[in-house]
Amino acid sequence: xxxxxxxxxxxxTVLDPKPNGASAKTxxxxxxxxxxxxxxxxxGAIGVHAAEGHQEQGFxxxxxxxxxxxxxxxxxxxxxxxxxxxxxxIRDGFTQEYRVLFRISKDEPFPAYYRNAWRWAYAQLNPPxxxxxxxxxxxxxxxMLAGQVIVANRRAGIPWAVNNSSTTAKEPGEPNxxxxxxxxxxxxxxxxxxxxxxxxxxxxxxxxxxxxxxxQMIGSTLRLRMNPPVGECFDIYDGKPGTLMAD
Numbered sequence: 661x662x663x664x665x666x667x668x669x670x671x672x673t674v675l676d677p678k679p680n681g682a683s684a685k686t687x688x689x690x691x692x693x694x695x696x697x698x699x700x701x702x703x704g705a706i707g708v709h710a711a712e713g714h715q716e717q718g719f720x721x722x723x724x725x726x727x728x729x730x731x732x733x734x735x736x737x738x739x740x741x742x743x744x745x746x747x748x749x750i751r752d753g754f755t756q757e758y759r760v761l762f763r764i765s766k767d768e769p770f771p772a773y774y775r776n777a778w779r780w781a782y783a784q785l786n787p788p789x790x791x792x793x794x795x796x797x798x799x800x801x802x803x804m805l806a807g808q809v810i811v812a813n814r815r816a817g818i819p820w821a822v823n824n825s826s827t828t829a830k831e832p833g834e835p836n837x838x839x840x841x842x843x844x845x846x847x848x849x850x851x852x853x854x855x856x857x858x859x860x861x862x863x864x865x866x867x868x869x870x871x872x873x874x875x876q877m878i879g880s881t882l883r884l885r886m887n888p889p890v891g892e893c894f895d896i897y898d899g900k901p902g903t904l905m906a907d
Contacts, residue, residue, distance in 0.1 A: 661781045662706040663763075664717055665773050672717055673763040673777045674706050677784050687746070693729055695745045704758055719760045722746040802857045802870065805850060809873050810835065810896050815883075816876035817896040820845040820904065840893035840904050841881060851877035 663673035682702035690696065701722035708717045709727065726743030748756055763780050765773060809818050817839025839847045854874035861867040884894055884901055891901035 661777070662708070662717070663773070663777050664708060664715065665768075665770050668766075669768050669773075670766040671764075671768060671773050671777070673765070673780070674717060674719055675761040675763070675781050675784060676704050676706060676719065676759070677761050678759050679703070690744065693740055693742050693744045695747070697747045697749050699748055699754060701746050701748065704760075719758070721756065721758045722748060798857075802853065803866075806854060806870055806873055808835075809850075809854075809877065810839075811873075811876065812897045813899070814876075815839075815880040815894070815896055815899060816873055817847055817880055817894065818845075818850045818877070819896070820847075820893070837895050837897055838893040838902060838904075839877070839880070839896050842892055842904070844904055845893060847877060847881055851875075851881075 661673060661675045663671055665671040680702040682700055684696075684698045684700045686696055686698065687701070703723045705720040705723035705725055706718075707720070708715050710716075724743060724745045726745075728739050728741055729744045730739060748754065761784060763777060765776070768776065805818075809816055819835035820838055820840045821836045839845065841847050851874040854870040854877070858867045858871035858874065861870065880894065880896075883899065884890060891903050893902045893904055894900065895902065
């Protein structure tokens with residue numbers, strides 16, 4: 661869903677009521693913002709385009725992106741003022757299918773528009789309620805998180821990424837060697853979650869394991885010299901400090 665609210669209280673909201681995220685591997689590997697043609701593209705792009713002094717709001721199918729797009733791994737490659745265009749092939753028998761809904765409103769202050777647009781979209785999508793066993797989900801997610809922690813040479817850390825290609829990974833899919841603090845690395849936050857789960861868990865073996873990992877992760881992070889700061893990351897295997905984006 662994408663909407664624009666104007667100063668006079670009028671607004672236009674666009675909704676894809678039947679989203680389909682099907683794509684192709686070539687799209688995920690695009691780092692140079694190339695035009696791609698593939699019948700497997702089934703996702704749409706909703707947005708706004710500034711053209712000749714006015715705004716063009718609508719739905720691009722398949723998912724063309726622009727006028728600003730990311731190059732490379734989001735931030736390291738920077739942003740480009742370039743369209744990343746996606747098309748379907750033209751051939752006999754090939755069909756495209758998409759639906760777009762528009763909500764046109766007026767005399768709505770922004771808080772009312774924001775609330776009403778979301779409620780309109782929810783009513784259109786009408787998602788089913790799927791009941792889940794939350795304790796089982798929580799336990800499974802914490803176990804999965806704990807399973808990603810690497811312990812080596814009296815250090816413990818959760819790798820900030822799994823590499824498809826990197827100078828710090830010997831094989832594709834190998835975890836990155838770095839454990840990092842902050843928004844992306846969440847080394848300390850991960851440790852905090854493990855410690856909180858250890859306090860709640862009635863299984864002593866599991867509780868002790870999570871507590872040990874959490875304390876070891878925090879202890880490993882505290883070894884970084886902070887005056888002056890030497891980095892936001894450390895190599896889990898050799899302890900060498902570093903930064904998030906630099907290998």
